[in-house]
Amino acid sequence: MSGTNRQSSAQRGGLRPSSLVDSQLQHLENVVEFVTRGDASGAQHTLDHEYWEKRIRALEETHELINSQRQRITKLLARLVTEAQVGRQNRSAA
Template identity: 65%
Template sequence: MNGTNKPPPAQRGRRPANLVDSQLAHLESMVQHVTRGDAVSVLVTLDHEYWEKRVRVLEETHELIASQRKRIIKLLDQLGSEAQMKQRRRTAA
């Protein structure tokens, strides 16, 4: 293999996309639960920062296809919106 066929350094060692869907489904379920506001107390301590970190790790460690990237973006948007709403509630109180 010559040097021109190597993937960029950021993509070397990434896991295949077919391993992501079940993990994305779990993250989508948990983020939906946490952002709904009725999460049990155990999950409350796992705030948006925790879930964002989990999503980012998945994004950084796997070769994603377009539909998976869209799901990642949607999750990050949900978490960002939740963080903004919590911040507004804190400043209003």
């Protein structure tokens, strides 16, 4: 068997099926929600916006997404932008 048969569809130039993205989207939503709301003590965690945006964009580029998944990605990206703006305001006010 050659190694090329084991390549993912994304590596061969095709997109992965949308059915494979839901668990990854859920993970990203959980991380962004946790970090943006802070923990019980009120401490805010720092969020590497660039890293998480790259992760989200990678899903967008490698999977055949259905409309509801595209909407989830749009909401995640908007939340990251909002969080970045709030973070900049908090740093400049301090």
